Amino acid sequence: MTLARNLLECAETATLAPPPPQQEEQFVMGLVADPDAPGPTGELAFNVYASIADDGTGYGTLIDPVHPSYSSDLRFVSRQRQGPHYRWEGVVTRSNDPGLVGQPVVLLATVHGDSASPLELVFLGHTFRGRGLVVIAIIAILIGLLVPAIQK
Amino acid sequence: MNSRRTFLAGLGAAALVPASLPAALPAALPVALPGRGPCAPPATGEYVVGVTSNPLLPGPAGELVLRTWLSVAADGTGFGILTDRYGPGSSSHLAVQSAVRNGHNYTWQGVVTRSNEPLLVGQPFTLSAHVQGGIASLDLVLMGQTFSGQGRITD
Numbered sequence: 483m484t485l486a487r488n489l490l491e492c493a494e495t496a497t498l499a500p501p502p503p504q505q506e507e508q509f510v511m512g513l514v515a516d517p518d519a520p521g522p523t524g525e526l527a528f529n530v531y532a533s534i535a536d537d538g539t540g541y542g543t544l545i546d547p548v549h550p551s552y553s554s555d556l557r558f559v560s561r562q563r564q565g566p567h568y569r570w571e572g573v574v575t576r577s578n579d580p581g582l583v584g585q586p587v588v589l590l591a592t593v594h595g596d597s598a599s600p601l602e603l604v605f606l607g608h609t610f611r612g613r614g615l616v617v618i619a620i621i622a623i624l625i626g627l628l629v630p631a632i633q634k
Numbered sequence: 635m636n637s638r639r640t641f642l643a644g645l646g647a648a649a650l651v652p653a654s655l656p657a658a659l660p661a662a663l664p665v666a667l668p669g670r671g672p673c674a675p676p677a678t679g680e681y682v683v684g685v686t687s688n689p690l691l692p693g694p695a696g697e698l699v700l701r702t703w704l705s706v707a708a709d710g711t712g713f714g715i716l717t718d719r720y721g722p723g724s725s726s727h728l729a730v731q732s733a734v735r736n737g738h739n740y741t742w743q744g745v746v747t748r749s750n751e752p753l754l755v756g757q758p759f760t761l762s763a764h765v766q767g768g769i770a771s772l773d774l775v776l777m778g779q780t781f782s783g784q785g786r787i788t789d
Contacts, residue, residue, distance in 0.1 A: 512705070513704070513715060515713050527713055529703060529715060547722065550722075596788055597788040597789060598788075599678070612681075612712075612713070613679065613681035613705040613788070615681055615786065
């Protein structure tokens with residue numbers, strides 16, 4: 483009975499407190515190309531995958547099964563967000579073409595629901611455009627509220 | 635080279651087997667359904683991802699598990715990728731030339747523009763989808779064969 487009362491008091495306090503901090507993680511997949519680019523670059527079409535943690539770090543892949551030499555692993559180091567607009571910055575860590583290792587990559591998405599449209603990949607001095615799917619997990623940190631209630 | 639031959643031989647052989655022609659083939663064609671309003675290109679474009687196969691096909695074609703991605707603009711044009719991890723001869727780029735949406739039904743048509751198998755270049759394809767509960771039932775028609783599976787569409 484006392485525990486229930488304490489929990490209720492804590493819940494009332496929680497409703498007055500500012501919203502709990504949240505963690506936001508993203509999974510991005512999409513398809514991009516730049517058919518207007520000159521030469522072989524214009525023939526590329528990349529499947530893009532990215533898994534980004536709350537701190538903006540994460541990893542991903544670029545895959546063109548018709549041009550496998552461009553297939554690469556990515557490491558993301560930062561994220562910026564302005565409303566529905568996301569920007570993830572990273573670098574190529576491994577690639578079938580060793581010359582691509584160390585190349586910077588920027589992934590840009592405007593997110594509507596679970597749709598990323600447009601989805602853009604800035605890579606090798608070109609902007610590859612397309613569409614994609616974004617799954618965003620927002621995890622509210624409730625532990626900070628529950629622990630005092632239990633202690634009380 | 636050998637896998638390339640067997641891939642094509644598989645598709646060719648499958649085309650000669652009437653029993654392998656799926657009943658779902660007519661559903662893959664973009665048809666205006668009477669009483670359901672005119673078919674028109676979707677207003678916003680789509681991103682499509684899915685996996686299809688047809689294990690009833692004879693030979694190597696029956697072993698293909700084709701992963702398909704499309705990026706389609708609002709005007710119904712776009713591009714795509716088709717690949718099978720264990721049958722790299724089928725890996726291809728697609729050009730989407732038209733899109734039709736009728737309620738929960740989509741149809742995209744186009745052509746193979748690049749491929750690890752040169753004989754696939756220029757081949758038409760049709761991908762049709764029926765969306766229900768967030769999941770899309772997919773039928774991919776390529777080289778006269780239908781590969782069916784599931785996927786996801788985002789507008």
